[in-house]
Amino acid sequence: MYYAKDIETLVGKIIICSDGDxxxxxxxxxxxYFASTLKEAPVYMERPELAAAADWLERYxxxxxxxxxxxxxxxxxxxxxxxxxxxxxxxxYGGTTTYGAIAKELGIRSGQAVxxxxxxxxxxxxxxxxxxxxxxxxxxxxxxxxxxxRALLELEGAIAAED
Numbered sequence: 169m170y171y172a173k174d175i176e177t178l179v180g181k182i183i184i185c186s187d188g189d190x191x192x193x194x195x196x197x198x199x200x201y202f203a204s205t206l207k208e209a210p211v212y213m214e215r216p217e218l219a220a221a222a223d224w225l226e227r228y229x230x231x232x233x234x235x236x237x238x239x240x241x242x243x244x245x246x247x248x249x250x251x252x253x254x255x256x257x258x259x260x261y262g263g264t265t266t267y268g269a270i271a272k273e274l275g276i277r278s279g280q281a282v283x284x285x286x287x288x289x290x291x292x293x294x295x296x297x298x299x300x301x302x303x304x305x306x307x308x309x310x311x312x313x314x315x316x317x318r319a320l321l322e323l324e325g326a327i328a329a330e331d
Contacts, residue, residue, distance in 0.1 A: 172210035173218040178229050178323065179316040182293075185210050186217045190242035194221065194291045200311035205244040205290045224294065231323065233261045236294060243290045252285035259299040262324045266303050279303070287311050293320065 170192065172185045185193035185206060195202045203210075220239060227234045236257050243253055255270045267279035267286065274282070287309055289297040298320040302308040307327075310317035321327045 170206055170208060170210035171213050171215045171218060173212065173214070173222055175222050175225060177225060179312065179319055182225065184218050184221045184225075186215055186221075187242060188215065189217065190240040191217060191221050191291060191294070192242050192244060194294055196292060196312040196316060198313075199292065201288055201290075204288070221294070228293065229323070236296075239294060241291055241294065243295065245285075245288065245290065248281070249285040249288060252282055253289055253291075253295050256286065256289065256295050256297055256300070259296055261296075262326050264299045264301050264305075264321070264326050266301055266305075267309075268303050270300065283309055299324075299326065 170185050170187060172183055175182050175184065179196055181197040183193070183195050183197065184191065185203070193203060193205060217240065224234045224239055243250065245253070251274055252270060255273055259265050267282045270282045271277065271279045286297045286300050289295050292312060298310060298317045307314050307317050318327065318330070322329045
């Protein structure tokens with residue numbers, strides 16, 4: 169069984185899902201691959217792990233730097249995707265990397281394969297897929313939309329705010 173909670177944020181409505189123990193999903197409303205890893209519809213119910221994730225997000229959007237390891241996460245995906253998501257968790261707040269750099273770190277040749285795994289990250293923001301840029305530093309390929317990726321990177325100070 170899955171449990172869910174909605175919160176309003178700087179990037180709009182976010183849905184947080186748990187399996188009753190760990191966070192298994194965090195999606196922005198309208199996000200590509202929305203809830204694609206859930207095997208059934210979640211039940212909206214107050215749960216401690218959902219409250220902890222909501223608190224984490226509130227602190228994040230206030231400009232604090234909550235640690236990823238404050239939350240128990242259990243993203244569902246292939247072993248390859250989980251390896252990519254582990255790499256994402258090591259990108260520091262306010263930092264960025266590229267798909268190619270992650271591929272190199274994993275010892276593979278395909279930045280595209282990394283891009284697919286990054287795009288299917290089921291725990292957006294907390295597992296910071298927004299910190300991955302194109303080889304030339306461009307904002308590319310964000311399942312939540314490039315305007316939301318830009319807003320997250322601006323919040324973290326990774327890129328300059330647009331006028």
